[in-house]
Amino acid sequence: MSLLKRFNPYTLSDEVVDALATGRGEVLHDALAEIEANRTRRPAQHILLVAPRGFGKSFFLRMVQNALRDRPGIGFALLPEEQPNIVRPALFLSEIRRVLEGRTAAEVGVRRDLGPRAWEDACTALRAAIDERLGPDGLLVVGVENFDDLLRDVFADPAAGQQLRGLLTREDGRLMLLGTSTTAVDGDPAAPLYQAYAPFELRRWGEEDCLGFFDRIREREGRPLLEGAARARARAIAIFAGGSPRIATVLYEVLESRDAESAAAALDALVDELSDYYRARLKALSPRARAVLDTLLRQGEPRSQSEIAALMGASQADIAEPFRELLTSETLSGGASERPGARDSVYQVTDRLFAHFYRLRYFDPEGRQPRLERIADFLAGFFTAEEKQAEAEKLRSAGRMAEAAVYERLLAGPKHLVLPGGETPAARVAASEARLAAARRRGDREAELAALFDLGDALGDAARHTAAIETLRDALAMLGADGDPRRTLRALRWIGWSQGRMGEPAAAISTLREALSRAEAAGNRREQAAALRLLGWSQGQMGEHAAAIATLREALARAEALGARREQAAVLRLTGLSQGAMGEHAAAIATLHDAQARAEAAGDLLKQAEALCAIGWNQGQMGEHAAATATLREALARAEAAGDRREQAEASRFLLLFASRGGLGLPDAVDRLATLLGHKAEDENESEWPALYLDHALSLALPAGQGAAIGQLVLAHADRFTDLFMANRAAGAAAGRIMALVASQGRAAAYGAIAPLLQVLASSDPLAAPPPLLPHLAMALAEQAKDPPLLRDIADLLDRLAPQILATEIALLRARAIDLEHPDDPAALERSDPDIAAAIRRLRGTQEPEALFRRGKPKAAPKRRKKGG
Numbered sequence: 001m002s003l004l005k006r007f008n009p010y011t012l013s014d015e016v017v018d019a020l021a022t023g024r025g026e027v028l029h030d031a032l033a034e035i036e037a038n039r040t041r042r043p044a045q046h047i048l049l050v051a052p053r054g055f056g057k058s059f060f061l062r063m064v065q066n067a068l069r070d071r072p073g074i075g076f077a078l079l080p081e082e083q084p085n086i087v088r089p090a091l092f093l094s095e096i097r098r099v100l101e102g103r104t105a106a107e108v109g110v111r112r113d114l115g116p117r118a119w120e121d122a123c124t125a126l127r128a129a130i131d132e133r134l135g136p137d138g139l140l141v142v143g144v145e146n147f148d149d150l151l152r153d154v155f156a157d158p159a160a161g162q163q164l165r166g167l168l169t170r171e172d173g174r175l176m177l178l179g180t181s182t183t184a185v186d187g188d189p190a191a192p193l194y195q196a197y198a199p200f201e202l203r204r205w206g207e208e209d210c211l212g213f214f215d216r217i218r219e220r221e222g223r224p225l226l227e228g229a230a231r232a233r234a235r236a237i238a239i240f241a242g243g244s245p246r247i248a249t250v251l252y253e254v255l256e257s258r259d260a261e262s263a264a265a266a267l268d269a270l271v272d273e274l275s276d277y278y279r280a281r282l283k284a285l286s287p288r289a290r291a292v293l294d295t296l297l298r299q300g301e302p303r304s305q306s307e308i309a310a311l312m313g314a315s316q317a318d319i320a321e322p323f324r325e326l327l328t329s330e331t332l333s334g335g336a337s338e339r340p341g342a343r344d345s346v347y348q349v350t351d352r353l354f355a356h357f358y359r360l361r362y363f364d365p366e367g368r369q370p371r372l373e374r375i376a377d378f379l380a381g382f383f384t385a386e387e388k389q390a391e392a393e394k395l396r397s398a399g400r401m402a403e404a405a406v407y408e409r410l411l412a413g414p415k416h417l418v419l420p421g422g423e424t425p426a427a428r429v430a431a432s433e434a435r436l437a438a439a440r441r442r443g444d445r446e447a448e449l450a451a452l453f454d455l456g457d458a459l460g461d462a463a464r465h466t467a468a469i470e471t472l473r474d475a476l477a478m479l480g481a482d483g484d485p486r487r488t489l490r491a492l493r494w495i496g497w498s499q500g501r502m503g504e505p506a507a508a509i510s511t512l513r514e515a516l517s518r519a520e521a522a523g524n525r526r527e528q529a530a531a532l533r534l535l536g537w538s539q540g541q542m543g544e545h546a547a548a549i550a551t552l553r554e555a556l557a558r559a560e561a562l563g564a565r566r567e568q569a570a571v572l573r574l575t576g577l578s579q580g581a582m583g584e585h586a587a588a589i590a591t592l593h594d595a596q597a598r599a600e601a602a603g604d605l606l607k608q609a610e611a612l613c614a615i616g617w618n619q620g621q622m623g624e625h626a627a628a629t630a631t632l633r634e635a636l637a638r639a640e641a642a643g644d645r646r647e648q649a650e651a652s653r654f655l656l657l658f659a660s661r662g663g664l665g666l667p668d669a670v671d672r673l674a675t676l677l678g679h680k681a682e683d684e685n686e687s688e689w690p691a692l693y694l695d696h697a698l699s700l701a702l703p704a705g706q707g708a709a710i711g712q713l714v715l716a717h718a719d720r721f722t723d724l725f726m727a728n729r730a731a732g733a734a735a736g737r738i739m740a741l742v743a744s745q746g747r748a749a750a751y752g753a754i755a756p757l758l759q760v761l762a763s764s765d766p767l768a769a770p771p772p773l774l775p776h777l778a779m780a781l782a783e784q785a786k787d788p789p790l791l792r793d794i795a796d797l798l799d800r801l802a803p804q805i806l807a808t809e810i811a812l813l814r815a816r817a818i819d820l821e822h823p824d825d826p827a828a829l830e831r832s833d834p835d836i837a838a839a840i841r842r843l844r845g846t847q848e849p850e851a852l853f854r855r856g857k858p859k860a861a862p863k864r865r866k867k868g869g
Helices: 014-020 025-037 057-067 089-100 118-134 146-154 160-168 207-221 227-239 245-257 260-284 286-297 303-312 316-328 354-363 371-382 385-397 401-409 425-442 445-461 467-477 485-501 504-521 523-541 544-564 563-582 585-601 605-621 625-642 645-661 669-678 694-701 708-715 724-745 747-761 776-786 786-800 808-821 826-830 832-844
Strands: 048-051 074-078 137-145 175-181 198-203 330-336 345-349
Touching: 014 207, 025 057, 025 198, 048 057, 057 074, 057 137, 057 175, 057 523, 074 118, 074 160, 074 198, 089 118, 089 137, 089 808, 118 544, 137 425, 137 645, 160 175, 207 227, 207 245, 227 245, 227 371, 227 425, 245 260, 260 354, 260 371, 286 303, 286 316, 286 345, 286 354, 286 371, 286 563, 303 316, 303 504, 303 708, 303 826, 316 330, 316 786, 345 371, 345 523, 371 485, 385 401, 401 563, 401 605, 401 808, 425 445, 425 605, 445 467, 485 504, 485 523, 504 523, 523 544, 523 563, 544 563, 563 585, 563 605, 563 826, 625 645, 625 826, 645 694, 669 694, 669 708, 694 708, 708 747, 724 747, 747 786, 776 786, 776 808, 786 808, 786 826
Parallel strands: 048 175, 048 198, 074 137, 137 175
Antiparallel strands: 330 345
């Protein structure tokens, strides 16, 4: 049995405390220095140790107790962690004396109501005990857990608070308080203990602290130190623990048992233990801060402040104050975004157990979600691909489909999977590179080979496909011709997948044919089915859809022989995509419904979402826009439940497309654009999705009065909307919708729709970059509008907002208004600037305006993404 079973610092021996002490050396040194100084310093300097629950405050008190064990003239009285018997101030001093004198609680007689001199009598008795035990110059250090609770419950009365302050600040006092608290308690200058103590903080453990702690435990238990796969699993625990010693301690047992369900049960039990604490933390936040926190956890971490604001339908300024509250309270912590070119920091909940508590208590209070789902971010890094496959098969054979689906979704790879607190692809790459370097230093060939496979997988997940292919080829070379055939097949399949993702389907086909041939020679039916599926996908990428369908039928036969429903669903989805690409939409929809049904039987939410999304696309291509949007709503819901941001983006872009084409309303058009912006693109084509669908988002959002919200998104992600061709197209769509509003609801409604968008866009810093989209909107309105007063109103608005930056556009709008009012008056144009006049003549002839207004040469429209596995 591990020595961490029922871990309680108060019951650990001194030897074990010294052996396990981790990551607190600097704080211990500073605390001991204060204690030594207090031998002669009067009044004594007291210490309050401030840290969240689970950060090792109790253990630190034991460390101090041990360090003072052999120091003459200094005593340490460690009070019990729970103190329900201390109900009046004098009893606090009596309890200190009891512990100093070494008496048990049972030896203390019944305490009756204390008289008016109870405090003075208790002080006298305590000083006498200190003299007796430590001598006339002795110093007593008192360790008090949950000091903030003690102040609230016992010393809240001002008179009692002043009594305590008097004791702690006595010039002849020989008592030093070492308290612990989850929050600072003397921030108010009017508080009785204002500046009566020095605050010490316990920092979060780093990954190496956590790994060192595990190695110390293993040394005590006579086990070998962590190496290879065991160290990789330990690192996954360290990452998930987020610097919390308590979470790391609770999960240590899983290192040996590898029992994921026991890990989930342990975390749930820890949540039960700390629920009151976390509820108090929530209650301490303002309602606005709680709303921001809920949005972040509900929509998925990490996110930038601008993304959170957009999801809430607010501006960054609107949430600045509650966001600052979450940061200063350390509820949230931030870091650099991994999105290429992104400048905003992204944020997540600092305390990962707090996030676990919130999801458990408020998102799934009925416990409908599989327990393993709640720790999927932990499982993603803890188990290797082979172990996930084995766990999935074990659970499926036991009839536990929902739990098996968790592992199967993780096996699909974190290419699109984003889970709160989960390890990002870049972090996986860094961790794999570190493991590879360590294995090479040790000369551990097996660990090096395992690290190469992990690194190749991680690089593919991070869309670094060239590096992934090179790494996997190094692994194959190291394996040799007679190496493990399963590893060889898996490497070839991953290489073929990366080649396909790079847009090299011919190379992918060649690699996958080799993988298929080897799988057939080895009799590995599972790898045969997977290779055939990817081969059919690659053929579809090349436009060879008939050949793709034939290959996929072979893949389906292999998958059906295996009884692998998830694989069947994946194959059928690709078949439906090829049928749709051939214009056979009805047949495609039937195939895709079959794919969805098999994914549902397998309990695979992501595959259901993918199939439904493809059904919606085919319905839209058939002109059934209402049916398409309804289906895509289902797809979006399943993608959100699966935590898959890429499929959420896929469903979102098609919702924008078909709702716009069908003239349908889309109340969450801004949210859908935000989803596209939140998706980490895997290739150049996907990175263009926000700009590519901005025209549809604008045409849907403006009539719904969401111009300001969409403007905030554009402004916050200005670097994503720099493509001139797509900016012009989006501006044209917006102008067209404004003109439609003029016709249907009048000029006032049209101006009310466009003005908030213009105001937000014009609020950008002109020194940082030109206002995104604004020049294009002005040009498109001049081109399409036939309402001179509306053009003047817009020109006047821009003149108030950005008169210098948009001087040319303002002049054009006003000149165009005059031209529309006097179409047959040549003199009207002659009074305009020559460039403005030339542009208006081109508008009259419906020709393209000069580059002066287009501000760049349009590029060719991007190719539509080819769907793949």
